[in-house]
Amino acid sequence: MSENIASAPAAGRSSSTRFLYDPKVRSIVFQLLFIGLLFFLVSTIVTNTTNNLEQRGITTGFDFLSQEAGFGILQSLVEYDETHTFGKTFIVGLLNTILVSVLGIVLSTVVGFLVGVGRLSRNWLISRLCGVYIEIFRNIPVLLQILFWYIAVLRVLPSPRQSLSLGESVFLNLRGLYFPAPIFEEGSGVIFAALGVAVALIIGLSYWAKRRQVMTGQTFPVFNASLALIVLLPAVAWFVAGQPVSLEMPELKGFNFRGGITVIPELIALLLGLSFYTAAYIAENVRAGIDAINKGQQEASGALGLSESKTMRLVIIPQAMRVVIPPLSTNYMNLIKNSSLATAIGYPELVNVFMGTTLNQTGQAIEIIAMTMAVYLTMNIIVSLFMNWFNNRMALVER
């Protein structure tokens, strides 16, 4: 009987309809149709593009990278002037993007953690102030914030002659921020060697301290000892080697400062805008992460007699980090992507230099846009790989 029931519907339909209703067949047909459509779309775009490029007389290829650029760039971490190639402008822009991204990530993390912890403070006033900070900075477009710092704050600073100064060595004016630059003379290799030794010692020390704590339960003030090592060893080396490092002070000569390190106002504005905007998001993540920790954890560590700061440092933060890190990596990626808004104020990063000036000069739209996109996608992948690694390290190790 059961055989009859099972085969009854099949017998009622012709074999071709059965074939049509087979999910496997349908899936293959759909996918073939989809691939065909996609292929048609892509080939249309390619034909149109080649036609258009031919009409406008643009040759494709990466030859332009070795041609002379012929334009100057405001700030460069490597040697660059007008005679260098278009390929070099790519490197300069890329390095400037990385510079502002790294500085921004550090600054936004510090501000974000402070505000996030402050938001949960038992102090009503501090908590409210942090809340106001978050709601203001998060709900205003970051481009507007960058423009605000650049136009409304940095443009109204005094001229070089009336610079704001800090101890006659750090100066802030309309043209930027100036501070002393270290000059490494002969024999300063010893200091770097001492720094290397200090780092190696710190790594060894933290391994030893961790092992000792596991074996005996005794703790060792690793942080303070490390701080002492990393400051004292190079300092001693500096004296021993006969003080080979001196400071070059910025000095007012004519209409501007010479010497020292100059931070251009575009970088300051971009950094402040990006960092304060991203910090508001990071603060919210930190708050959510700490909120997610069971209240019993806090009470338990209180019952063990740990002080409030130790509770935070040893019990709450390590657990909260597990919740905080995944959204944190999204925040960092957004910061890197938003650094491209520098175009609006003229900070010479990748999009501004390469996708802006270089593209205008060469007209090689497809190659340049593809290269720029590849850079951002690669940076995204690097950040997410690093954060995944960090997340795995912080993840709960269960028995």
Add this chain to the structure above:
Amino acid sequence: MIVNDKTIPSRPAPAANRGVIGWLRENLFATPGNSVLTLIGIAFLLWAIPPILQWAVLEADLFGSDKNACTSEGACWVFVSARFQQFIYGFYPDAELWRVNIFFAEMTAVLVWVLWDKMPKRMWGGIWFLTGFPATSFMLLYGGAFGLEVVDTHKWGGLMLTLVISLVGMVIALPVGILLALGRRSQMPAISSFCTVFIEVWRGLPLITILFMASVMLPLFVPGDIELDKLIRAMIGISLFEAALIAEVIRGGLQAMPKGQYEAADAMGLSYWKGMRLVIMPQVLKISIPGIVNTFVQLFKDTSLVLIIGLFDLLAVMQAGIADVNWPNIAIEAFVFTGFVFWLFCFGMSRYSLSLERKLDTGHKN
């Protein structure tokens, strides 16, 4: 034997632990460290608030028509009122402003209909928002039909342009995002790999490179004789970018659905699309609403980037105002006003999302 048969009334808490003093002790001066923080906070407020108040309100100039009306030390709000029309409508012709006003009114009405949970037939409101509303808005703003004069898109600007780009982004991004999310979770390898690559690439790029691409490369992609409007190009770029973001939000919702729901839909004999439409999507959309609204907040802020490719949105109006030589030194006023307008919209949306989150979180999880 003495027996007290009356309950002794409980004594009030010590004066130091209740009322204003108790609250202060608990919340502001609990520990010495806390007291120091409080004092620093109060000092900061005393340092910051009086000058701001003095600048923005007490010494501000409110009335007049040009720079000469600003005589005092404080803010020159005359600038904002003098430029108000440009801030809201851009260069839209004076005689046609009523069309933009009707658009604003329709937008408000539709949004109230969709977002306020006491309104009847909100489902139809949603359908109108996605179909009829864009169509009527296009008719109104662009014209060319029913005897309405054509207003070219390069005359659009200000808050109106910001809202138009955001709304177009929302209307396109939501359905495309849903399709992409479904595609990413599809069993068919060709479709799921295409959707995954599409989402990850668009999400990984800065919006500004996408806008550049839309304005530089899109004209290369179409046959030479087709001229794409600058606004349309920007809208295509922004909408696809936001669609990729929405797709990830929806995917989160799809993953949060218990497997039994999918199996139940199959067991009822529903086809894939029917199962999605009747069983899965209503639940997924409900739990994804906060994430979707947050993406819309992001979208609203991101529209300000069109300034870089030369569209005249709210932020661009502000920049043009600052650059105007007839109005020197009004940068801060311009920033405060523009920032406040953006803030108002974004803060409103995020508060709405928060209240929804609270309402939906009724212990029905799992």
